[in-house]
Amino acid sequence: MTHGVPHVQMVDREGSSLGKDADNALKDMYVILWRMVSCMENQENNNLNHRGSNHDLEGQGKSEMLKNFMNMHPPEFVGEGDPNKAENWIRNLKKILKTMGLNDEMKLLLATFRLENDAACWWEMIDSKWTTAQIVCTWELFKNEFNNNYIPLSVKLKREDEFLNFKQGNLTVQQYATSSHHWLGMLRTWYKEKI
Numbered sequence: 001m002t003h004g005v006p007h008v009q010m011v012d013r014e015g016s017s018l019g020k021d022a023d024n025a026l027k028d029m030y031v032i033l034w035r036m037v038s039c040m041e042n043q044e045n046n047n048l049n050h051r052g053s054n055h056d057l058e059g060q061g062k063s064e065m066l067k068n069f070m071n072m073h074p075p076e077f078v079g080e081g082d083p084n085k086a087e088n089w090i091r092n093l094k095k096i097l098k099t100m101g102l103n104d105e106m107k108l109l110l111a112t113f114r115l116e117n118d119a120a121c122w123w124e125m126i127d128s129k130w131t132t133a134q135i136v137c138t139w140e141l142f143k144n145e146f147n148n149n150y151i152p153l154s155v156k157l158k159r160e161d162e163f164l165n166f167k168q169g170n171l172t173v174q175q176y177a178t179s180s181h182h183w184l185g186m187l188r189t190w191y192k193e194k195i
Contacts, residue, residue, distance in 0.1 A: 062109070065102070069110050072096045079118030079150070086150035090143065104139035111142065122149060 074096050077089040093114065097107045115123050126145055130137050 062106070065100070065106055066110065066113070068100060069096070069113075072099070074110070074114050076114045076116050077119045078116045079120075079122055083151045083155045086146070090146060094143075107139040108137060108142050111139075 075089050075092050077086070093111055097110065100106075102110070112123050112127075127137060129135075130141075135141070
């Protein structure tokens, strides 16, 4: 067993080995499955800790920040595959965090506190990857990683195309202006990511 992975070998019906590529694929699948189970266990432990404690975030200042943050009713994100929900979550969260006047460390801490279920597992894997690679987790890096994961490039390109072909048509001037502001806000966010 290497690093918690048992020795595995794929064989056909006659018992002949299918080769190293098949063995490596099976080993990779086992590692992924092990990580998913570990992530689910960590999430369950986190949920139990959140229910059973006062959300102790190392010190009175952070716990006070958390209390103020929660009083603003920040949305939680569970990681569904709907890009609109992801966009709305990050937009609403940024508004709350900006209002609170927090530094980037606290923004990251509070934002990730509102991730649940699949999104929490996703964040644990990203955080672990960054820690292993000795990458400093920043608010900007989190937002980019979040957007890249939950708002696929295909969706961004489709919306960019829709914006470029957007016409007033039967819309009133007010409806057209409102729609234009919506499109421009999304595109501004996406282009900032690319820079």
